[in-house]
Amino acid sequence: MSIAAVRGLFRTAAYEHPELRATVLEVAEEGMPYTAVVGELLDESQPPAEIALLPEGRHVAQVLNGPGSVGTGTAASATPPVPPGAAYLVTGGLGGLGLLTVEWLARRGAGRIVISGRSAPMTAGLPAASRR
Structure with a gap:
């Protein structure tokens, strides 16, 4: 699976399920040191992000959550995902x-x-x- 497909799946999940927290870590070459980001990956206070460890450096993209994200005052489950009778x-x-x-x-x-x-x-x- 290409990294673009993984990013697309990740961004969709982050938008549709803002109550979940995930991070995508792309390591471009085998043997690249990823230990520096392990703490960041495990820190639940960090927003969803895509982290790319590339030969030219580290790149981080924050991912936007969809409606009902934490801190907006609206509950993510205000509307049932399956309306009764649909x-x-x-x-x-x-x-x-x-x-x-x-x-x-x-x-x-x-x-x-x-x-x-x-x-x-x-x-x-x-x-x-x-x-x-």
Whole structure:
């Protein structure tokens, strides 16, 4: 997976789930000293950031949180992520991740879930509750 894909996933997670805190650390070359940033990575008071240790130096980009971020006075969970009675279409819903997504939606009150996929439902390796 390229670092751009990881950064995109990280930025989306930071925006959609401001209650979580994560940091991306990119080490450009094997053997580069990363021990200097370990304390920063473990410091929970630091905002989400992307840290790149490159041959030309250290680069840091702070990541913006989405609505409901800590300190704004609005709760991140003010609006339920799955409005009761809402309808959802899950494409690729017959694979492992799709079935887990369907179960997650159902447990949170989704009114109607339409599942589509090109293969037979995957059941191997899934928890028993997901195989229903």
